[in-house]
Amino acid sequence: MSNNRIPVTILTGFLGSGKTTLLNRILSENHGKKIAVIENEFGEVGVDNELVIDADEEIFEMNNGCICCTVRGDLIRILTRLTKRKDKLDMILVETTGMANPAPVAQTFWVDNDLQEQYSLDAIITMVDARHVKLHINDSDECKQQIAFADIAILNKTDLVSEQELKGVESAIRGINAMCEIYPAENAAVDLNKILDVNAFDLDKKVELNPKFGEEEFPFEAIVKYKLPKGKLLLELDEGPDPSIDILIKPYTNLESQKNEATVAFSGDAVEVKAQGELVLNQLLQLETTKSFQSFDLDSEEGEFVFFTQHGPDEFNMQLKQNGETIEPLEIIEIEHSHSHDDDVSSVGIEFTSPLNLEKFQTWMSGLLQVHGPDIFRCKGILNFSGTENRIVFQGVHMLFDAQPDRPWKSDEEKRNQLIFIGRNLDRQMLNNGIKGCLA
Amino acid sequence: MMESKVDYAIKQLIDDSKSSLNWRLNLDCFILKIIAVPSSEFIWVIGSEEKVFLIDGETATIVKEFENLAEIIFSAVIHPETYDLILSTSSGIQLLTFEGKIFSLVEEEDWFEHIAISSDGRFILASKGKTLYTLEQKDGNYQLTAKDTSFTSTISDVIFNVDSFLISNYGGVREYPVSNLEEYTLFEWKTSLLNISWSPDKKYIAAGTQENAIHFWPYPLEEEKDFQMGGYQTKVDTILWSADSTQFLVNGVEDVHIWDFSDGPPFGKSPKILTCGYGKIIDFVYDGNLLIAVSEEGIIFYFLPNKSNEFINIKAIDAEITCLSSAGIGRNAYVGSKSGDIYCF
Numbered sequence: 028m029s030n031n032r033i034p035v036t037i038l039t040g041f042l043g044s045g046k047t048t049l050l051n052r053i054l055s056e057n058h059g060k061k062i063a064v065i066e067n068e069f070g071e072v073g074v075d076n077e078l079v080i081d082a083d084e085e086i087f088e089m090n091n092g093c094i095c096c097t098v099r100g101d102l103i104r105i106l107t108r109l110t111k112r113k114d115k116l117d118m119i120l121v122e123t124t125g126m127a128n129p130a131p132v133a134q135t136f137w138v139d140n141d142l143q144e145q146y147s148l149d150a151i152i153t154m155v156d157a158r159h160v161k162l163h164i165n166d167s168d169e170c171k172q173q174i175a176f177a178d179i180a181i182l183n184k185t186d187l188v189s190e191q192e193l194k195g196v197e198s199a200i201r202g203i204n205a206m207c208e209i210y211p212a213e214n215a216a217v218d219l220n221k222i223l224d225v226n227a228f229d230l231d232k233k234v235e236l237n238p239k240f241g242e243e244e245f246p247f248e249a250i251v252k253y254k255l256p257k258g259k260l261l262l263e264l265d266e267g268p269d270p271s272i273d274i275l276i277k278p279y280t281n282l283e284s285q286k287n288e289a290t291v292a293f294s295g296d297a298v299e300v301k302a303q304g305e306l307v308l309n310q311l312l313q314l315e316t317t318k319s320f321q322s323f324d325l326d327s328e329e330g331e332f333v334f335f336t337q338h339g340p341d342e343f344n345m346q347l348k349q350n351g352e353t354i355e356p357l358e359i360i361e362i363e364h365s366h367s368h369d370d371d372v373s374s375v376g377i378e379f380t381s382p383l384n385l386e387k388f389q390t391w392m393s394g395l396l397q398v399h400g401p402d403i404f405r406c407k408g409i410l411n412f413s414g415t416e417n418r419i420v421f422q423g424v425h426m427l428f429d430a431q432p433d434r435p436w437k438s439d440e441e442k443r444n445q446l447i448f449i450g451r452n453l454d455r456q457m458l459n460n461g462i463k464g465c466l467a
Numbered sequence: 468m469m470e471s472k473v474d475y476a477i478k479q480l481i482d483d484s485k486s487s488l489n490w491r492l493n494l495d496c497f498i499l500k501i502i503a504v505p506s507s508e509f510i511w512v513i514g515s516e517e518k519v520f521l522i523d524g525e526t527a528t529i530v531k532e533f534e535n536l537a538e539i540i541f542s543a544v545i546h547p548e549t550y551d552l553i554l555s556t557s558s559g560i561q562l563l564t565f566e567g568k569i570f571s572l573v574e575e576e577d578w579f580e581h582i583a584i585s586s587d588g589r590f591i592l593a594s595k596g597k598t599l600y601t602l603e604q605k606d607g608n609y610q611l612t613a614k615d616t617s618f619t620s621t622i623s624d625v626i627f628n629v630d631s632f633l634i635s636n637y638g639g640v641r642e643y644p645v646s647n648l649e650e651y652t653l654f655e656w657k658t659s660l661l662n663i664s665w666s667p668d669k670k671y672i673a674a675g676t677q678e679n680a681i682h683f684w685p686y687p688l689e690e691e692k693d694f695q696m697g698g699y700q701t702k703v704d705t706i707l708w709s710a711d712s713t714q715f716l717v718n719g720v721e722d723v724h725i726w727d728f729s730d731g732p733p734f735g736k737s738p739k740i741l742t743c744g745y746g747k748i749i750d751f752v753y754d755g756n757l758l759i760a761v762s763e764e765g766i767i768f769y770f771l772p773n774k775s776n777e778f779i780n781i782k783a784i785d786a787e788i789t790c791l792s793s794a795g796i797g798r799n800a801y802v803g804s805k806s807g808d809i810y811c812f
Contacts, residue, residue: 100637100659100677101621108541108580111515111789113497113807139677140701 032147034224035106035119035136039129039173040154041163045183046122048215049154053120058219060117063109065102099135103142106135110145118224119146128169129153129176130404130424137427148422150227153177154215157196158187164199171372174200175404175449176424177207178227185211205374206407206447227407245286246293246460247335250360252279256349257329262306263322264314265344271313273297273337276306278330282360287381289335290463308332316343331357372404375455377446377462382413387465392421392428395461400426402453408446409433413467477745477783480766484782489799489811490527494520498803500543501792504550509565510792510801511552512809513543519552519563524799524811531567541580546588555579555593560602562609572602572609581625583632585645592632592643594622599634601648613648624674628665633672635660640672640684654684656693661704668712671728675703681717683732694732705748709755714772716758718748723760725772741776743768750791752800759800761788767802767812784810 040046050064102121109116123132129151136148153173163170174180180200185193197209210217264272275292277285297313302321306312314323325347336345339361347354388410396403407422410430421430436442448458496514503510508525516539521531537556544553552563553572560573560582573579575595582593591602591609599622601613620637627633632643639655640663659677665686666673672684680697696717705718713729717738724738746762753759758770765788769780786804793800802810 100623103659103677104580104621104623104661105578108539111497111499112539113495113514113516113805 031115032145033116033119034149034226035121035146036149036223037129037132037151038120038122038154039151039176040181041156041159041170041173043159044154044156045181045212045215046154049181049183049217050120050122052215053219053223056219058223060223061114062118062120063116065105065119065121099131102132102135103139106142106146107139110141118149120223128172130172133176133424134427137424137429143429150178150222150225151176152179152181152222155180155182155196155200157182157184157193157211160196161192161199164196164203171203172404174203174207175372177204179208179210179222179225180204181215181217181222182209182211183215184213186213203372203374204449205376206449245290245362246456246463247273247275247289247337248339248362249336250282250286250289250358250362251334251336251340251345251356252358252360253332253334253347253354253356255327255330255332255347255354257327258349260325260327260354261322261348262314262325263320263344263346263348264316266319267316267338267343269338270315270317271299272316272343273311273313274306275311275335276308276325277333277335278308278328279333282333285333287379287463287466290460291466293335293337293460293463295464372449372451373453374447374449375453375458377408377448377459378443379463380411380441380443382411382442382467383444383462383465384467385412385414385419387467388412388462389430391461391465392423395458396423396426396428399450399452403448403450405450406446406448408444410444410446411436411442473745477766480781480783481785484767484784484812487782487812491808491810492522492527492529493806493808494518494529495807497805498789498807498809499540500790501801501803501809502543502545502552503792503794503798503801504545507550508794509550510794511543511545512803513540513552513554514807515540519543519554521552521563521565522809524794524801527811531563531565533563533567533569536561536563536569539578541578542582544582544584544591546584547586548588553582553584553591555582560591560593560600573600573611581622583625583627585627585632586629590632590645590648592625592627592634592648594625594634596621597636598622599625623660624663626663626665628667629669633663633665635663635674640674642672652688654688654693656682656684658682661702662706664706664708664715666708666712666715666728667710670712671708671715671732673706673708673715675706675717677702679703681706685732694734696726705750707751707753709753711755714753714755716751716753718751718760720747721745721762723748723751723758723770739772739776741768741770741772741778743778749788752791752793754793759791759793761791761802763787765804767791767800782812784808 038046121132136142275289292311297311299313301315304323306323306325405424410419412419416435418433418436419430420433496516496518499515500513501510508523510522510524512520512522517535519533520529523530537558539557540554542555554561557578559575560579562570562572577595579593579595584591589604593600597618599615602609603612618636622634622636624635630645634641639653641651641653643651660674662675664673669686672686674682679699680695681703682695684693700720703717707716715726715728717724721744723741726733726738745766746764748760749763751760758772760768765784765786767782768778770778786806786808788802789805790803800812
């Protein structure tokens with residue numbers, strides 16, 4: 028794959044939001060770059076005068092089993108043609124029609140091998156009319172989609188709204204898309220260096236924008252730490268809200284690394300243990316809790332141990348006893364969960380440091396997008412894979428995704444995985460558990 | 468860095484090929500297309516950016532040079548009688564004569580991507596987005612006579628064969644007979660069609676598609692149903708019929724497939740596969756005996772497909788190849804490159 032691929036910017040936005048003004052600005056400003064602009068009717072007059080996208084324009088479903096995999100055939104041909112030049116273009120700007128769903132244009136860059144070699148999707152920009160967007164944002168799927176797909180939202184015509192209204196619009200945009208940069212502008216006047224050739228993979232700033240972004244989650248709700256004596260112990264559980272509870276018991280070493288080990292264990296199969304059964308260490312156990320009270324045997328060594336429990340220990344009134352005496356835990360760490368399962372458009376950010384296994388990630392991601400692709404409008408991130416010194420950047424649109432090696436990690440840089448998903452019906456915990464199951 | 472065996476072999480091949488090179492000329496432009504003028508030593512060379520050259524193919528001398536024609540040149544055809552060149556560009560349609568004159572036939576700042584001319588030179592059809600332009604020669608000059616805006620998606624190819632034009636877009640292929648350019652027959656198939664090729668005997672229309680397949684319509688359509696050949700590894704962007712219509716050629720990734728149509732559609736049969744094995748095949752010419760195929764990576768393969776599937780000769784140039792043209796049996800082969808060099812073997 029060529030390293031000097033031509034960056035492509037996709038410009039979306041409703042009619043009247045200021046796309047043409049921005050285009051004129053880009054083309055007339057003295058930036059010294061050779062930019063090809065592909066307007067909404069490829070090869071046609073680029074006058075933005077259509078209210079509704081022509082349904083018969085060449086948007087077609089790829090015959091590859093992806094129900095949401097629509098692409099622009101005409102765009103493929105035009106972009107292929109634009110590679111036939113001696114003087115390389117610095118940048119391509121693709122303007123979409125006002126009401127258009129940006130997905131077919133964005134997906135075009137993943138379905139054609141020639142285009143993948145020559146071009147890289149730099150950013151999706153959406154122009155938002157600060158005054159009129161509030162009329163659409165709650166009831167227009169197109170409006171939500173355009174914001175959801177955006178790497179950058181230019182909040183235009185800020186001179187026509189009050190400061191309070193502006194904050195409200197910003198908040199509404201952020202509610203849909205936690206990762207996008209928002210640039211307020213009057214008359215589409217925005218610093219072009221911030222919107223062109225920006226490599227929108229860079230997620231560094233997104234963490235600051237949204238404190239919830241990347242909040243680490245785990246597939247267990249509590250970690251209970253005990254100092255245990257040597258000998259026979261009993262773990263007692265009452266009937267809880269579920270007919271079983273998953274537990275992992277480990278000798279305590281280092282809690283941070285053990286959290287990740289436990290996450291991997293929780294993504295695997297648990298061994299069923301009936302009441303009065305034996306508990307073993309370092310193995311995910313599924314303890315039966317169908318009776319009003321049950322106990323399990325634990326043959327313990329002396330030392331400190333951590334119990335990773337699927338649910339809070341109080342939900343099952345979990346107690347550990349020796350000779351009828353309750354052993355009090357040294358510490359109970361409750362893991363906060365936000366069981367986001369929003370049927371509206373929203374974002375889920377995930378961030379953690381442990382390296383990932385490439386093969387596991389690819390398998391999980393393919394499976395995830397196969398099932399949830401129609402609801403996941405965009406996903407992107409920077410990943411830390413074991414065995415490579417380079418950052419891996421990836422991004423996807425619906426069922427298609429593409430991962431590429433990026434620059435090497437810097438010596439003073441923490442190797443972190445940062446991912447974001449934007450879409451409908453996103454389940455934060457499911458996504459967290461899934462990616463944690465890909466740890467190396 | 469250690470040189471690989473393949474790199475070394477290619478370097479050797481480039482050196483060896485110099486002995487059979489007739490000439491090499493640098494034109495300082497991306498060479499988009501080379502059109503050999505029939506029964507002459509001349510070739511038209513079309514650069515994708517602004518430039519066109521008329522070259523004496525025997526002496527490698529530039530006879531005429533045309534500059535600043537348009538920001539992008541998309542396609543070109545030659546007039547079947549005068550051999551003048553007609554260009555479709557990002558600023559309209561232009562006619563370049565052997566005498567070095569330039570006539571603007573349509574002047575519009577828009578992308579005219581595809582163009583074809585009738586065998587008597589009377590009609591030119593060109594596409595601009597979803598609009599089809601018809602030009603007719605009257606009193607020695609071409610005049611714009613119609614703009615057809617009935618296409619609902621961008622036109623992807625325009626060709627002429629015998630007595631009809633074929634126009635492809637997402638909805639399929641339309642046939643416009645020159646006897647009545649106002650009416651058309653639709654050969655329907657909803658997919659992204661990349662190019663069309665009509666067998667010289669007019670029995671089959673073929674279209675390469677974005678979706679790794681070729682769609683065929685028997686002609687006329689009433690007699691048989693349309694059919695498809697799938698399973699290609701990539702989009703099908705180079706297709707060609709042999710002059711006698713018995714063979715249909717398709718580019719694979721590193722090979723050329725020849726389908727035998729001598730007894731009708733080759734249902735249940737496999738194609739003859741000519742393996743090149745180095746680089747993506749982007750163009751080929753075939754005179755029914757000798758087939759020359761070129762890969763983007765600079766390799767030129769010579770086959771005698773009726774005798775063997777193995778290439779009989781191989782040459783290489785030190786440049787990325789963009790196009791290929793041949794002046795006919797036993798004549799020169801011209802290879803265009805990204806670097807602006809044109810090679811004559």
